[in-house]
Amino acid sequence: MTETKDTSATVFRTRFLLAGAAWFILVAAVLVAVPLVFSDRLPDPVATHWGPSGGPDRSAPAVILTVVPLVLWAVLAASCLGFGRRRRLVTSRAGRSGIVAGLAWSGIFLIGVQAVSIAANLGRSRWQDAAPITWQAILVVAVAVACAMLAGWAARRGPDEQPPAPDAAVPDLAPGRRVVWVSSASAPLLLVLSGAALAASAAFAVLRLMGLSGHAWQTAAVLAVVALAGFAFSTVSVRVSSEGMRVAFGPLRWPARRVPLDRIDRAWVEERYPSQVGGWGYRGLPGRATIMVRGGACLVVRYTSGGQLAISVDDADRGAALLNALVARHGTRSP
The missing domain is CATH 1.20.1410 (I/LWEQ domain)
Structure with a gap:
């Protein structure tokens, strides 16, 4: 892990x-x-x-x-x-x-x-x-x-470099041991465009x-805006640690969004594809959204408020396992 x-x-x-x-x-x-x-x-x-x-x-x-x-x-x-x-x-x-x-x-x-x-x-x-x-x-x-x-x-x-093989085993969260999971996914075609x-x-x-x-x-400015928007949604990176979950966009991992553990109910993995969510990029509305970079396994996180966020990211099994273990230790899991 x-x-x-x-x-x-x-x-x-x-x-x-x-x-x-x-x-x-x-x-x-x-x-x-x-x-x-x-x-x-x-x-x-x-x-x-x-x-x-x-x-x-x-x-x-x-x-x-x-x-x-x-x-x-x-x-x-x-x-x-x-x-x-x-x-x-x-x-x-x-x-x-x-x-x-x-x-x-x-x-x-x-x-x-x-x-x-x-x-x-x-x-x-x-x-x-x-x-x-x-x-x-x-x-x-x-x-x-x-x-x-x-x-x-x-x-x-x-x-x-290939992502490590999935391992959804519950991580060892012994006192004093810091466990971090980091993974990402990219859309090569969007990067090229x-x-x-x-x-x-x-x-x-x-x-x-x-x-x-x-x-x-103006032509150069419009193309620059299009390029920056494309870069922002060409790569997504997720980091799970005792501080919560951090979702970052773009090759430089900026901008980023942080979600503390006390806002997370649980996490799991689902197979989702662009045809199911309406395309690539940020799809849906806040509270029920999907960050779609590539089709396949997605890390799905449900908030304590009832909303959900799905992220197409590699090695989602281990990310969900660690997030659930951290939430359980933090004492925020819903009954």
Whole structure:
């Protein structure tokens, strides 16, 4: 019932994060070095925006070709590496592939945008004379997506952690012994779609910021909201301990909801599927709701108020057994 530290998984995660950090440094070095190498052949200011016809129509100091991509890269890479801190994501093929694809796409895309902007300004005496940009922007996006898909496929090599075999035996709650059950479930397809929406949002934002697209900021904002909502419901994690039950959403396990033991009557396991509850995500109303990430065994918790919450999560048998044992010890079970 208690979790044991898996040394091999910890070593793999450490190597994974080191490789991610190396990729971050490499891309950052390229984003800084390339503008420096060509600085004497660039006008100052440089063209930073190209209109619908492909001609330059806005300028900014040449340093923006370094600062903007570098800051965006730091934010995007930090987000991806933040996901990489979760052991369950790194040691599962689906989670690992998403993180690597995000890092690959972000780095290649920003390098491509910077390269296209520098090439358009290269050798020009004035920013107004910068070369037009049309198909180059589409090519950058296509190459970044292709690299992300290839990197995600390559990242599937390695461990694919499986949940432990179900064991619904009543846990040993001897005095002074702390027992914790933690489990989760993810929807790989929703993770991929959310990642695609986030990548599209970043693409629109960067292209607009660099002046390579006339699309409004609203498009990037809407896609970002869709991506965040998708991430929030792509993964659910449940933790049961003497403090009660904690239900967390998303790869970063935030936001989270806590339910103390004195609000829980009992728990059991039921087979439920999206077709039965009306689809994926948070279904139903408070008091009779289901958090549906994948069909199959669900941990069902009944509150002392009479309401119920069902959560599609792995290893639900042991979670229900521990929760019932803790509730019984706490003295809150209904007669």
